[in-house]
Amino acid sequence: MTRIYQAILVFCFVLCIYILPSQASETGRIYGNVVAKYAGYSFYIESAKVTIRGGENGIQKTTTSDDDGAFKFTDLPSGTYNIKVKKTSCKLSKKTVHLEDGEEKDVTIEVEDMGGCDVDWGGDSFIKISNELDRSLCLGSSQP
Numbered sequence: 001m002t003r004i005y006q007a008i009l010v011f012c013f014v015l016c017i018y019i020l021p022s023q024a025s026e027t028g029r030i031y032g033n034v035v036a037k038y039a040g041y042s043f044y045i046e047s048a049k050v051t052i053r054g055g056e057n058g059i060q061k062t063t064t065s066d067d068d069g070a071f072k073f074t075d076l077p078s079g080t081y082n083i084k085v086k087k088t089s090c091k092l093s094k095k096t097v098h099l100e101d102g103e104e105k106d107v108t109i110e111v112e113d114m115g116g117c118d119v120d121w122g123g124d125s126f127i128k129i130s131n132e133l134d135r136s137l138c139l140g141s142s143q144p
Contacts, residue, residue, distance in 0.1 A: 014121050019071030028100030031072035034065045034085050034093075034109050045111055048087040055079035055099070078103070 013070045021130075030052065034045040048065040065071045080099045085093040091112040117121050 015124070025077060027075045027077055028099045028101065028103040028105070029072060029074040029076060030081060030097055030099060030105045030107060031070070032105075032107035032109065034071065034087070034111060035069055036090075036111050036113060045087055045090075048085050048090075048111065050109075051084045051086075052076075053084075054081035060124040076102075081144050083109065084108065085111055087111050089113070 005042040007122060009130055019112065030130055034048045035051065036045055037043070044065075044067070046067050046069060048067040048069070048071075049062060051062045051072050053060045058077045059076065059081075061073050063071050063073065074133060075098055080098045083095045085095060093109050093111045095107060097107055097108050099105060
């Protein structure tokens with residue numbers, strides 16, 4: 001009788017060590033940059049509100065892009081996520097991303113200027129716009 005209990009105990013131990021952990025899902029992350037584009041150049045967009053919604057549990061998280069337009073969301077279960085980016089006077093940008101267990105996705109989200117988009121066109125951007133006239137020409141404005 002004692003051997004039967006020992007065998008059952010060993011079986012349960014093996015079950016717990018090898019089978020149960022394989023059923024636990026790993027979390028992943030989605031990260032990337034918010035950019036605006038003009039004439040083939042990309043400009044990082046800082047202080048954009050980035051919201052993610054979805055996944056297995058209906059998660060919703062919000063963050064703000066940094067000086068390099070970077071954002072990240074961690075500890076995400078697998079699933080499909082909708083990402084929205086808002087920036088003053090810019091067109092709302094959306095992107096859908098599917099994430100598998102433990103996967104990491106690098107996403108670039110482009111915002112479109114609607115005339116007056118609060119974008120720093122100088123500084124660490126790839127090209128520097130020297131004054132408002134140059135900026136308005138880059139944005140396609142007919143007004144100087």
